[in-house]
Amino acid sequence: MEINLNDKNCIVHLEMGNANMELFLKYEKELKKALEGNERRYCHSISVALTAVNLAENYDADKDNCLVAGILHDYCKNMTLDELFSNCEKYKVNLTEEDRMADGCIHGFLAAKMCKELYDINDEVYNAIYFHTCGKPNMTILEKIIYIADFIEPLRRFRDKVSDIRKLAYKDIDSAIVAASEASISFLTKREKFIHSNTIKTLEYYKDVVSKR
Ligand SMILES: [Fe+2]
């Protein structure tokens, strides 16, 4: 089966490949409700999920976990900052001072917690959603796949070096993480945004992994 995503001016055809249709339809329906009115973010999420399934086939990872984490990773992306903070209180997400300053990461922390409560996602999927924005040292293959799929999915067009990182992701995911976290840091620096220490630790850790081979 093929899915067509119409993201404003561009239509992207994605192969469903071996993705689990039952799981896809179950969570896609929930995502549609959560992201109502935000077609662009909905398309991005589905595109991340199918990219993650392709990467799972490449790295022999769990396809169902990749599919679910990909669909749900931006579940809270429609919320304003005030809504994010109030839902973090409601769902008992403990935010450090640094988490509050790196406000682009909060939607991932909250999405993991809400999806755990609402859909009882497993711990592997929870962590992949939780860490999808900043990454962390020593990620599982599922966490790495969601981090990179979010960066390289085919609707992403304007990020620095995305086409190089897209090719690298299938050959050497650790090097792709180095390149993606460097690009994220440079993107945030240019916009004078606060950078979470986990983003910097991710870059340092995977630079070290790659250099020690
Ligand atoms: Fe996100």
Ligand SMILES: [Fe+2]
């Ligand atoms: Fe995303």
